[in-house]
Amino acid sequence: MLATLWAYRKWGLAGVAGLFFALIAGFFILDHLYPPNLTRYENTSDEMHAADGRLMRLFNVEDGLIRRQVSFEEVDPLYIHMLVAYEDKRFFDHAGVDIFALGRALWQAVRHGEIVSGASTLTMQTARLLEPRPRTLSSKLIEMFRALQLERQFTKREILEIYLTLAPYGGNLEGIKAASEAYFGHEAARLTPDEAALLVILPQSPTRLRPDRRAESAREARNKVLHRVADDIGLAPDLRDLALAAPVPNARHEIPVLAPHLAVRLVLDGLGGQMDTTLDYGLQRQLERLVKVRASDVHARASAAVLVVHNESRRVLAYVGSADFGDTDRRGYVDMVTAMRSPGSTLKPFIYGMAIDRGLVHAETHVRDEPRSFGNYAPGNFMDRHYGEISIREALVRSLNVPAVAVLDRIGPVAFTEELREAGAMLRLPGTEPAGLAVALGGVGTSLESLTELYSALASDGVLRPLVYLVDAPAVIPVKGEIMSAGTRQTIGNMLSDARPPEDRLPEAYQKRSRPVAYKTGTSYGFRDAWAVGYDADYTVAVWVGRADGTPLPGQFGAGTAAPILFDVFDRLPTGDAAEWARTPGDRRAFADLPPALKYFDRPERLMLAGAGHERLDIAFPRDGSVLELKDGSLSLALEANGGVRPLQWFVDGKPLMSNRWSRQISYTLESEGFYHLTVKDAGGQSVTVQVRAVSPARSR
DSSP states (O other), rough: OOOHHHHHHHHHHHHHHHHHHHHHHHHHHHHHHOOOOOOHHHOOOEEEEEEEETTTOOOOOOOOEEOOOOOOGSSSSHHHHHHHHOOOOOTTTTSSOOOHHHHHHHHHHHHHHHOOOOOOOOHHHHHHSSSSSSSHHHHHHHHHHHHHHHHHHSHHHHHHHHHHOOOOOTTTTHHHHHHHHHHHSOOSSSOOOOOHHHHHHGGGSSTTTTTOOOOHHHHHHHHHHHHHHHHHTTTTTHHHHHHSSSSSOOOOOOOOOHHHHHHHHHEEEEESSSEEBBHHHHHHHHHHHHHHHHHHOOOTTOOOEEEEETTTTTTHHHHHHHHSSSOOTTTTOOOTTTTOOOOTTTTTTHHHHHHHHHHSSTOOOEEEEEEOBTTHHHHHHHGOOEEEEEEEHHHHTOHHHHHHHHHHHHHHHHHHHHHHHHHHHBBOSTTTSOOGGGGGOSSSOHHHHHHHHHHHHHHHHSBOOOOBBBBBBOOOOOOOBBBHHHHHHHHHHEEEEOOOOOTTSOOGGSSOOOOOOEEEEOOGGGGEEEEEEESSSSSEEEEEETTTTOOOOOOIIHHHHHHHHHHHHHTTSOOTHHHHHHHHOOOOOOOOGGGGHHHHSSSSSHHHHTTOOOOOOOEEEEEEEEEEOOTTBBEEEEEEESSSOOOEEEEEEEEOOOOOOSSSSSEEEEEESSSEEEEEOOOSSEEEEEEEEOOOOHOOO
């Protein structure tokens, strides 16, 4: 203004016009060369929400600050009216700098010899929040320039959004959303007059007026706002008096920390910002408490993890990655939902399902459960107990190891693992060796997440799909079709439903609401991992219990440790269509109704049907325990087998021999001293192994 008067007196009207256009041109040049720095506004806290919008996890930005992105619609209009009335009455009329307020401030400063009132607009305050500077005259001039820039580039609503995101509210709080949640325990979309007035005044002096530390100062400042703006915003006298009498909050509400492992995972995957998940807020809170208590009952350093999935949509309703995220003794920071562990026996339903689909067995097919060897691999049952001739159904329900290995041996462990891998399952084999029969008992790595994907496919359409964590996640096209036919899925589900619930459960007749659950447990070698995975018509639940560092927990196994948690989780879920699902039993033919080829898996009766005669497979020569003398450092043996179903396959120390597989005799040369394991397998699944020892002539005497 002074420059304009000076130009007018010296050069007249032309001078004024020239100076005016020079100022305009200079502004646009500077505006282009030095645009506003929006870095602080763009750097806001990543926040994760439940499906109903409630906050579950909030991350800090630089210097530990909490700065939540806010939109105009997320703030109570009462606060906006109060803010403008108190801070900048002409906000919606000026262009960033209020000339009238500036002139008044200059006149009062000259008249009184000191600054009496400020002329800072909300836009200028926003500029200062974007680029904090010392309170000097040059800083004020820069703020005025920045305010003009902001007004040119943004709407009034957008400028307010920047202010509402960056304004300080005490401690590490920036922005009205963070402040409202911390001081009042709710979002800023609904504020009472006393709450709105407190949030209006706090940014003026957030340290001096912080209510949880300076309650009286905060109350006085808040009431000053209420007295000044009540008439301007039309606040009724009775509401104003209630607001004046209201106490200020004397403590901050704790920010929720729910599903922290999922939150960290999403941020690390580049999905940060506003993360709207599929999680159920109430269920997540319940299960985090449940898992913490149950893990503490197991061991002081035990952890646990739980996933709950809606079968049809594959949406994850609860994600508990450990017993306690902040417990370093438990290594609670390790996400056991994604950790690779041995799955124990939890893959057995898929072995039997694949065998049923291939016509190798039926649920009522009889199989031998007795000590036996498969080459140099001799699995045993849990507690070393065997049941003789039983059905496939009973073998699965009892989770017997020998029958599962026998069926996997018929399918082929490589064929089994590769078929699941091609469908999308995560199975990691140790080392570079191909899959072996130990896969049936947990000799492969997988995760709780991958097991949940497998079982949710088993529970629904048979198609392996990735789990869905975000509400707006795009649909994923499955890698392959069904991993199991519909009829087989029903049969497996019916078999798994026959498993008895944990011993700590009330009998079904005494339960308030019983529900059928198809479930399978598993325990990895050395009691390192206890598993339970189950499903009904609507939900799949997966549970892992163990130590994150892999230390064994002797005596803790799937049925006794993980299964009770599984049923506790199902108790917290709606029953849905469980009764209808229970009425789909699959193929329920009795043993007597099976065709002859399906009645027995590996008994002589089945071998006879295949044309093998009555004799079981046996090694006629050499006999078990034989001591054989080497001549000239070697010995040629004529290996001979009796019985069995041809073709036959011979192995020495687990390595197959090249031979005419339709012959019962082959030759093999022993070339060094030591023990040898000689094995023969037939087409019917029988296997026999003998051990011989080769010695030099001197040692044989």
